[in-house]
Each structure stands twice: as C-alpha cells, then as structure tokens.
Amino acid sequence: MNIKYKRILLKMSGEVLKGDLSGGVDFETALKFAERIKKLKKLGVEIGLVLGGGNIWRYRDFAAKGSKTADASTDKVVKVSKAKIVKGGKEIDRITSDTLGMMATNMNVLAFESVLKMIGVKAKALTAFPVKGVDTYTVAKARSFMKKGYIVIFGGGTGQPFYTTDSAAAIRAADMKCDVVMKATKVDGVYDKDPTKFKSAKKFETLKYDDVVKKELGVMDLTCAKILKKAKIPMLVFNLNKEGLIEKAVNGEKVGTLIN
16 A cells, blocks of 8 residues: 555644543543544554643633633632633733643643553653653654654643644654644635635635635644744645545545645
C-alpha cells in the first residue's frame, strides 16, 4: 500500500473525548478513537497527536460570551465574561485561564495514553507544561519515541499562555518533521461560513495559508498558519466523525480541505 503521508501530526479537540458527557473524559468514547488510531498505525504511519483541553477548560468558551459558573466558596452563581470570573473585585485573568487549559490537556494526554496502552498500542505522553506523572517534552525525546514506533501524545500546548493548541500542533509538526497536520473537526472541511447554520456555505477543496488569513476563515490562528507556511507543512481539515477518512487521507485520496 502506497502511503502519501508517512508521518502525521493529528490535532484533536479535547471535546471529542467527552462523548455524551457534559465534560471530562468518557472512556468508552476515548476507546473508540483509540481503536481507529490503532488501525491507522497498522498501515505503517508514524503518529504524533496533539490534544486540546476543551472538554475540561477552554478560554474562548468564556471569552466569547458572558456565561455562568458556580462559585465553590459560596454556592452562588457568578457571571463569567472575557475569561474573567469577577466577584468582589477578584478575577481570573487570561494567563490563569490559559494555565488551566494547559493543565486540562495534561489530564487528557495521560488518559488517552492509558487507553491506547489498554488496547496494546505503544504510546507516550509528553508535556510542554511540566507536571508530575507526565514526562516533560523535548524534541530529542519525542523523536526517539516516534522512531521506536510509539504514538507520541503532546500535552501542555506550547507551555506558554496566549497560544492555542493549533499553534502547538504546528510547532510539534515542525519539530517532528511531519509530512502533514491533520486537523479533526466536526465538519468535512473548511467553508466560507458555518455550514451548520448556512445552507449556502461553500466548501473549499484547497486553500493557501495566506487565503486562510485574508478571508478570516477561523480554521486556525495566525501563528499556526505562519509556522506551517514557513515549515512547508500542509494541513488537512477533515471530519473526525466519519470513519475511514484518515486512512483515505494518508493514502493520498481527496478528503476534506487541503491547505498549503
């Protein structure tokens, strides 16, 4: 079997791990995704995986709109707006919010590493945000594990606030010299507007990184686009919920939207 992309960086939102739960990790759902990745591994593909933390904490959920959360100290509900929990002059700022997000990714990578191991897959979780229980990321360490046939799961984002896990995926793809970044989403590619809201939404078969920025398509942030463009690594955006698409993609078949 001819494989077009022999080393990939798969970017998955942490939200996929929660299944039908309101948050956290649904291990049955995680197991299903692990089985799919195992099939991909059997094709001879080397896999790096970046997991977000959206099933536990995500900045934009609070920055985009005023929402409500429980204050554990008083059991009262307080308003959350622009990632700040405001009560009595106190607030959680962006740096703290991003730190919570990086901690959330560490929980996800450790959980997913365990699930992969349960089904007999060699997996190694590494984090850019040091924490006991997960080895700290270095380029040399990650490359070594990948060469030994491990699926390497990257947690902790970039290790710094103000960066998304998309940017982390771009950096890790460049570090690992991956052939492609595969971004798993809820839709089958990139559209000019939200296809879940607009029937007239147009799907792009291919795009340039410059077009993504100019058209403000929102599929990735500016930093991510710049890194991948400079590294000359394409990104493939596809629907994670449709089985078999990743296999088709690594074999060079047309899937989703290809950005380069």
